[in-house]
Amino acid sequence: MDHVTMPDPWAGAVQDIIAAGRRMDRFGWVPATAGNISRRLPDGRIAITRSGGHKGHLAEDGVIAVTLDGQAVQAGDRPSAETLLHCQLYAHSDAHAPEGRAPGGRAEEIGAVLHGHSVAATVLSMLPGEAILLTGYEVLKVFAGQDTHDTTVRVPVFDNDQDIARLSRVVAPHLGAMPAGYVIRGHGVYVWGRTMDVALARLEGLEFLLACELERRKLAP
Numbered sequence: 720m721d722h723v724t725m726p727d728p729w730a731g732a733v734q735d736i737i738a739a740g741r742r743m744d745r746f747g748w749v750p751a752t753a754g755n756i757s758r759r760l761p762d763g764r765i766a767i768t769r770s771g772g773h774k775g776h777l778a779e780d781g782v783i784a785v786t787l788d789g790q791a792v793q794a795g796d797r798p799s800a801e802t803l804l805h806c807q808l809y810a811h812s813d814a815h816a817p818e819g820r821a822p823g824g825r826a827e828e829i830g831a832v833l834h835g836h837s838v839a840a841t842v843l844s845m846l847p848g849e850a851i852l853l854t855g856y857e858v859l860k861v862f863a864g865q866d867t868h869d870t871t872v873r874v875p876v877f878d879n880d881q882d883i884a885r886l887s888r889v890v891a892p893h894l895g896a897m898p899a900g901y902v903i904r905g906h907g908v909y910v911w912g913r914t915m916d917v918a919l920a921r922l923e924g925l926e927f928l929l930a931c932e933l934e935r936r937k938l939a940p
């Protein structure tokens with residue numbers, strides 16, 4: 720009988736995260752040690768980047784496991800400083816996902832979360848206001864529930880806070896109503912998806928639109 724090799728879920732998650740970090744680095748979205756990346760494991764735990772490393776040059780030991788409440792599985796491991804922002808998205812999706820569908824941008828099953836620090840997200844979010852409005856762009860259709868350019872997608876902007884637990888409490892009431900993700904002021908974006916590929920596509924879409932918006936405002940301030 721042929722020997723069948725079963726895929727190793729941990730190795731798969733680590734490779735997804737390493738590849739995502741490289742892709743984000745190619746676009747310049749993870750400068751220095753910025754950004755963090757996570758993926759859900761089949762047992763409900765989360766694979767997430769270790770704090771402080773360069774996310775474009777991750778090795779296998781740059782990814783560690785945490786529980787859904789953000790505790791490192793292995794004592795002494797230091798997960799991303801922003802782990803709680805990832806965990807709250809997974810926990811919310813567990814509590815609300817209607818079988819993985821996301822009509823109208825409502826809660827969906829979340830399998831991967833990405834955080835980057837692009838120039839466009841950083842600069843645009845320093846302008847006053849509680850949201851960045853994206854209107855009329857074809858690429859808006861990359862977001863769940865959007866099927867026309869003829870619409871406005873609201874990307875909430877939350878004030879930055881070094882106290883991540885407190886920041887997560889500010890984000891909490893908006894969970895399930897952010898089809899494009901959110902931005903932390905002067906800091907960067909959070910985007911998620913059912914799979915790593917979906918999360919990456921949405922991140923590329925959002926970053927493209929933020930870059931467009933930055934250019935547009937330079938032309939017509």
Ligand SMILES: CSCCC(=O)C(=O)COP(=O)(O)O
Nearest residue numbers: 752753754755770771799800
């Ligand atoms: C130099 S970036 C400051 C920290 C940050 O915002 C970030 O995204 C990276 O933090 P981590 O602990 O995940 O490495």
Ligand SMILES: [Zn+2]
Nearest residue numbers: 753754906907
């Ligand atoms: Zn950050």
